[in-house]
Amino acid sequence: MRFENTQKAYHLKSDKELYKAYYLFRMISNQTLVSFGSRLTRMALKLKLPIAPLFKATVFSQFCAGLTKEDSLELVKKLEISKIQSCLIFAAEESKSEQGMDTSLENTLETLIFSKQRASLPFTVIKLTTLGPISLFEKKGAKVSFTTKEEEAWQRTLNRINTCCEKTAALGAHLLIDAEESWLQDAIDEIAESFMEKYNKETTLIYTTLQMYRKDRLSYLKNLHKKATKKRFKIGVKLVRGAYIEKENIRALELEIPSPICESKEQTDLNFNAGLDFILDHLSHCSLFLGSHNEYSVSRVLEWMKKNKVAKDNPNIWFSQLLGMADHISFNLASEGYRVVKYLPFGPVNEVIPYLIRRAEENTSVSGQTPRELSLIEKELKRRKAMAS
Ligand SMILES: Cc1cc2nc3c(=O)[nH]c(=O)nc-3n(C[C@H](O)[C@H](O)[C@H](O)COP(=O)(O)OP(=O)(O)OC[C@H]3O[C@@H](n4cnc5c(N)ncnc54)[C@H](O)[C@@H]3O)c2cc1C
Numbered sequence: 001m002r003f004e005n006t007q008k009a010y011h012l013k014s015d016k017e018l019y020k021a022y023y024l025f026r027m028i029s030n031q032t033l034v035s036f037g038s039r040l041t042r043m044a045l046k047l048k049l050p051i052a053p054l055f056k057a058t059v060f061s062q063f064c065a066g067l068t069k070e071d072s073l074e075l076v077k078k079l080e081i082s083k084i085q086s087c088l089i090f091a092a093e094e095s096k097s098e099q100g101m102d103t104s105l106e107n108t109l110e111t112l113i114f115s116k117q118r119a120s121l122p123f124t125v126i127k128l129t130t131l132g133p134i135s136l137f138e139k140k141g142a143k144v145s146f147t148t149k150e151e152e153a154w155q156r157t158l159n160r161i162n163t164c165c166e167k168t169a170a171l172g173a174h175l176l177i178d179a180e181e182s183w184l185q186d187a188i189d190e191i192a193e194s195f196m197e198k199y200n201k202e203t204t205l206i207y208t209t210l211q212m213y214r215k216d217r218l219s220y221l222k223n224l225h226k227k228a229t230k231k232r233f234k235i236g237v238k239l240v241r242g243a244y245i246e247k248e249n250i251r252a253l254e255l256e257i258p259s260p261i262c263e264s265k266e267q268t269d270l271n272f273n274a275g276l277d278f279i280l281d282h283l284s285h286c287s288l289f290l291g292s293h294n295e296y297s298v299s300r301v302l303e304w305m306k307k308n309k310v311a312k313d314n315p316n317i318w319f320s321q322l323l324g325m326a327d328h329i330s331f332n333l334a335s336e337g338y339r340v341v342k343y344l345p346f347g348p349v350n351e352v353i354p355y356l357i358r359r360a361e362e363n364t365s366v367s368g369q370t371p372r373e374l375s376l377i378e379k380e381l382k383r384r385k386a387m388a389s
Pocket residue numbers: 177178179180209211213240241242243244245261262263264265266268290291292293294297320321322343366367368369
């Protein structure tokens with residue numbers, strides 16, 4: 001399948017919105033501008049300068065669904081008409097105080113309940129480090145013992161995570177656990193596995209995330225599958241390439257340890273394909289949530305489905321892209337009957353700015369995607385002009 005139908009991809013965007021998206025991607029493709037703009041914005045945030053209106057009119061409207069969940073429903077309903085399902089994500093950077101972690105828990109529970117009320121909101125996402133101190137995830141992963149106070153804080157963290165998973169199971173909802181930096185991930189893996197074992201008996205409710213830019217993830221996946229078969233639970237996998245490449249490589253250099261990341265993009269792609277193939281070959285025990293904007297990766301799944309005569313709406317295969325990106329994939333897939341979920345970040349403008357900066361920085365470092373977005377928007381603008389004349 002080619003993802004060239006730009007009329008379908010951008011039918012929700014007016015000409016004005018499409019021009020705005022075009023200029024935004026043009027800016028994002030300029031690394032110097034993004035790096036300078038990011039520093040300036042972070043400084044403006046610290047100085048409490050009123051930059052929210054500028055962001056609301058530009059980046060926010062491209063990459064965020066609204067200020068609140070309720071506000072975001074308008075977009076959810078529009079996507080529903082195009083057979084695209086959604087996943088609401090509270091994108092504000094949350095406070096790392098105990099109170100902030102309790103607020104994160106409340107937000108996740110509210111989103112779970114809110115999402116359960118609409119069939120087109122099948123998933124809720126959780127970043128485990130918003131529910132506990134990052135330092136403890138790192139210590140736990142490195143098998144460093146906790147002090148008594150730390151042990152208590154860790155128990156509170158586990159209780160919060162348990163509350164989220166319990167609620168997911170009680171509602172019969174689906175929870176995606178995000179993957180984070182490798183030095184936090186061992187603790188996250190342990191927790192994700194324990195909840196998949198507890199709640200994924202009959203059907204897959206809890207999904208872990210595997211970052212295939214990590215050299216060790218294919219063997220991790222195979223081991224996870226062995227454990228799951230032995231203990232009789234199902235595995236849910238959000239498969240991604242991984243978002244923290246620069247941070248990972250810098251840390252490895254500083255600590256003079258081998259980088260956990262594949263040596264090249266080609267190696268990451270091979271690893272990704274191998275993970276993808278493994279999951280597809282074990283679909284009776286695994287569910288796939290493909291978080292990717294890579295057309296070849298998506299096509300690989302489509303080809304496999306066709307070859308193996310798997311229905312387009314198979315409940316164990318999901319495709320997902322972020323709001324404001326790769327619409328050509330989301331809309332074209334959904335119109336063909338595949339299961340597509342758009343990630344919809346929401347939150348107060350000032351609080352989601354750090355998320356938006358990260359998105360912009362990630363886009364400049366993801367070679368290939370921004371030029372592709374630009375060329376497709378150009379194509380659609382030309383098509384509309386030709387239609388009008
Ligand atoms: C719905 C969704 C959910 C996501 N959830 C998470 C998450 O929980 N955790 C997370 O970490 N990320 C997450 N991501 C981000 C994801 O990991 C990727 O960063 C992003 O999607 C780009 O990868 P791609 O497959 O779309 O595209 P591509 O353009 O094909 O791949 C770009 C990716 O390839 C890898 N890469 C690039 N250059 C090199 C190199 N020189 N050497 C080795 N590898 C390289 C990097 O991972 C880079 O991000 C999510 C993405 C989506 C769409």
